[in-house]
Amino acid sequence: MTFKIKNARDFVGKEVTLEGWMYNRRGSGKIYFLQLRDGTGFMQGIVTENESGKESMEQAEKLTMETSLRVTGLINKHPKLEDVFEMVVKKIEPLQIPAEEYPISKKEHGPEFLLDNRHLWLRSGKQWAIQRVRNTIINATYEYFAGNDFIKIDSPILTPNACEGTTELFEINYFDEDTAYLSQSGQLYLEAAIMSHGRVFDFGPVFRAEKSKTRRHLTEFWMMDAEMAYCDHEMNMKFQEELVMHILKRVLEKNLKELEILERDIAPLKKIKAPFIRKTHAEVIKELREMGSDIQPNHDLGADDETLLTQKYDQPIFVEKYPAEVKAFYMKRDPENEAVCLNCDLLAPEGYGEIIGGSQREDDLEVMLKRIGEHGLDPKVFDWYLDLRKYGTVPHSGFGYGLERITGWITGTHHIRETIPFPRLINRLRP
Secondary structure, three states: OEOOHHHHHHHOOOEEEEEEEEEEEEEEOOEEEEEEEOOOOEEEEEEEHHHHOHHHHHHHHHOOOOEEEEEEEEEEEOOOOOOOEEEEEEEEEEEEOOOOOOOOOOOOOOHHHHHHOHHHHOOOHHHHHHHHHHHHHHHHHHHHHHOOOOEEOOOOOEEOOOOOOOOOOOEEEEOOOEEEEEOOOOHHHHHHHHHHHOEEEEEEEEEOOOOOOOOOOOOEEEEEEEEEEOOOHHHHHHHHHHHHHHHHHHHHHHOHHHHHHOOOOOHHHHHOOOOOEEEEHHHHHHHHHHOOOOOOOOOOOOHHHHHHHHOOOOOOEEEEOOEHHHOOOOEOEEOOEEEEEOEEEEEEOOOOEEEEEEEEEOOOHHHHHHHHHHOOOOHHHHHHHHHHHHOOOOOEEEEEEEHHHHHHHHHOOOOHHHHOOOOEEOOEOOO
């Protein structure tokens, strides 16, 4: 009977077969401890001549790192450790014993070496754990939206125009038609879809040609964008709070073992409660300057400013109502202060910074035309987008989160390049 390691507690006292890999081995002579994995978890296999037989001992001696195999044995509960199980091996059937030494050995390796071997590094315990948490975040996102009357709308990756300007986009020749760009956001297309479905979201890869090497930047990353009809600025922040709380709940339910492997202190995650802290951009500028930052009143927050601020608080922070001059043309102005937008960035605590950005969208046609002109954009390329303000326009809002950033925060991963299976950076296109 084949089984999965994640279900080991249901097979105590039974003889089963594990299909997986040996990622390490200890012992010699009279006893071997095989460190096994099968994709769902990790387990120790114990090989002795008395319990396993001479043939299994000989097989165990030949095994090398990353040997693929089937192992048959009896499942026991660990005598000392809680919720840990092990196998008393009866039979070893190697599928392939690698002829060469596994490139990623137990010794320390630098980040460039590990990224060069990303296709193998993904097998390590910590990398396995990060991707499992990432998967829970994805599933929790779908679950939240399904329970709140959203449907998924797939926006195009190839677009004829930019969402916020073309300075950070990848430009390509689109046959004989025109110039096209790799999408930086599905937002504009989702705004069209809400006029049909009310609440929608997309989830897919987006691309930024920004030449940045910070720990928070990738060239290709996964973005979730959501848009809601009949939704104002306050309602928008409420949706974001609920989604983040739902994601945290699911990760803490499903991924405690993964977080333990990552040595992630979960106490700060358990402290997170809604409603989150809310501060205006002006309030944050004042606070940051008192903390030693030289940020100016009309500047967007930089990574260092976000780190400084989020190390001070143990809760996520909404920074709202930024100066309109530093934000996108489609953001609605505050009716009480035309100089600022009805927008917000959600900053994660522990120094992680921005994980979500959103705003109420401008829904008035004449105002939108004015904003496009103020930003020096060509209204012709936004013809279809402007149509949304001509036919049945409504107050609406939206937001987007970066999957790698939210995964980095929850897993406690310093550099988000480890939170995506195959990172693309300005100096890395392989493997």
